[in-house]
Amino acid sequence: MITGGNGDHARFGDDVAPWLLGALQSDEREAFERHLAACGRCREEVAALRPAVEALPLAAPPVAPPPDLRDRIMRVVESDAQLLEAAGETADRPEAQGRRRPRRRWLGSVSPALAAAACALVVAVGVGGYLIGDSGSEGGGARVVAAKVSFPAARASVRTEGGRASLQLANMPPPPAGRVYQVWLKNDGQMPRPTRALFVVRSGTVAIPGGIADADQVLVTAEPPGGSMLPTSQPVIAANTA
Amino acid sequence: MAFERRKRNHSLESTLQSLADEELMALVAKGQARAFETIYERHGGAAFSLAYRMCGSRSLAEDVAQEAFLSIWRSGGRYDRARGSVRTWVLGIVHNRAIDALRRTVVQERRRASDEGIEERFEARERTEVEAARREEASTIRGMLETLPDEQSRVIELAYFGGFTHSEIAEMLGAPIGTVKGRMRLGLEKLRGQLAPQGVMP
Numbered sequence: 001m002i003t004g005g006n007g008d009h010a011r012f013g014d015d016v017a018p019w020l021l022g023a024l025q026s027d028e029r030e031a032f033e034r035h036l037a038a039c040g041r042c043r044e045e046v047a048a049l050r051p052a053v054e055a056l057p058l059a060a061p062p063v064a065p066p067p068d069l070r071d072r073i074m075r076v077v078e079s080d081a082q083l084l085e086a087a088g089e090t091a092d093r094p095e096a097q098g099r100r101r102p103r104r105r106w107l108g109s110v111s112p113a114l115a116a117a118a119c120a121l122v123v124a125v126g127v128g129g130y131l132i133g134d135s136g137s138e139g140g141g142a143r144v145v146a147a148k149v150s151f152p153a154a155r156a157s158v159r160t161e162g163g164r165a166s167l168q169l170a171n172m173p174p175p176p177a178g179r180v181y182q183v184w185l186k187n188d189g190q191m192p193r194p195t196r197a198l199f200v201v202r203s204g205t206v207a208i209p210g211g212i213a214d215a216d217q218v219l220v221t222a223e224p225p226g227g228s229m230l231p232t233s234q235p236v237i238a239a240n241t242a
Numbered sequence: 243m244a245f246e247r248r249k250r251n252h253s254l255e256s257t258l259q260s261l262a263d264e265e266l267m268a269l270v271a272k273g274q275a276r277a278f279e280t281i282y283e284r285h286g287g288a289a290f291s292l293a294y295r296m297c298g299s300r301s302l303a304e305d306v307a308q309e310a311f312l313s314i315w316r317s318g319g320r321y322d323r324a325r326g327s328v329r330t331w332v333l334g335i336v337h338n339r340a341i342d343a344l345r346r347t348v349v350q351e352r353r354r355a356s357d358e359g360i361e362e363r364f365e366a367r368e369r370t371e372v373e374a375a376r377r378e379e380a381s382t383i384r385g386m387l388e389t390l391p392d393e394q395s396r397v398i399e400l401a402y403f404g405g406f407t408h409s410e411i412a413e414m415l416g417a418p419i420g421t422v423k424g425r426m427r428l429g430l431e432k433l434r435g436q437l438a439p440q441g442v443m444p
Contacts (some may be wrong), residue, residue, distance in 0.1 A: 017426035021399035059383040065290035081275035
C-alpha cells in the first residue's frame, strides 16, 4: 500500500494546498497525512502556507451570535463543571500526573478532569449512597440502595430482590429533548455495560431486565432513543450496589 | 438569576478578563466554566461568523458553533500552544465541524447557499471597539482575497468556505483537478505574501 515515504512526494506534493483548505476527501486526507508524517518537504510547504489559511476565517463578515447560543452552551458547561466540583480535589489529579490521559472512552471525548470527576462521582456514591433498608427478614432479602442524583429535587434508589432489580424514581426531570434515560451496570475498573432499561418516566418503578448481577454501580445517563452501547453523556444517577 | 451570579463573580471575572487565552485554556482543562465562558466571549463572535459564512443558514451555523464549543470545553486539555493561538485553534475546530455538516447536506443545496455570497443581513452591531476592529480585519482580509486573480480566489472560497472537495470544484468549474489544486496553491502563496507586511498574522 502507501509507504508514506519521501519518494511519494511527486504523488502527494500537490495535495498540500487542498489539504490545508480541507478540500481532500477523507480517504485522500488520510493518505496525505501518512505521507506528511514522513515528508519533510511537505511539512515545510504546509508551514509556509498555513498562515494564509489561518487568516481565511477572519475574512468572514462579522455576524453576532444569538444570545441564547451562549446560554445553551453554558448550561451544558455548567452542569459538567458542577459534576467536577462535586468530585472535589480528585478532579485535578490527571492534570498533575502530566500528559498521560486515562483511557475513559466510555465517557466520550471528555477532558481528563471531567473524566476524573465522573469517576470520582461514582466513588463518592460509596459515601453518599447509603443502605435504606435491608429487609433480610423477608426470606427474599429485598435490598434498597439510595442513589446519588444530579437533580436536587429528584430521588432514585435501586431495589434488588432475588435475581430481580428495579430502579425507583421520584421527581426526575424529563430527559433532554430527543433523549431517553438508559440504565448501565458498572464494575470497578471496567466499562459500563448497557442494559435494556430505557425510560422517560419521572416517577415510578423501572425494571432492570436480567437484574444487576454483581454490578458495583448502577448508573443512568441520557441517551438517544433506542439507547447506546457506550454512554454518550455524564451519569445523572449513580448508585453503589457493591 | 444570571445577573446576580455575574454580579457576585465580578472580581473573578475581571481577573479572568486579564488573563491571556493560553492561561484561560489551562483553567478550562481543569473544568473551570467561567474561564471557558471568557474564551467564548472572546472568540464566539468570530466562530459564529465563520460558521454562518460557511453554512449560509443561521440554524445550521448555531448547531455547528454549539458542537464546536462543547467539543472545545470537553477537550480543553488538548490545546497545545506550540501549535498556534487559541483563536486559530478554535476557528480550526469550527471549520472542521462546519465542513462535516456541509458534507452531510445535499450538494445542490450547498451550491445555492454558497452562491448567495456574503450575506450581511445579520451583521453584528458595532457596539465595541473589538467588534469594530474585527470588522476592519475582515474587510482587510477580504480585500486581499479580492486582489487574487478570480480563478484563484474562487477555488479558495469554494474549498474553504463552501466545504467542497477539489474534485467537486473541478466539476463545477469544468477544469482539470490538477489545475484546481494548482490554483489553490498559487492563491495561498500570494495571500501568504500579502499577510506578513500588513501585520494581520493570526
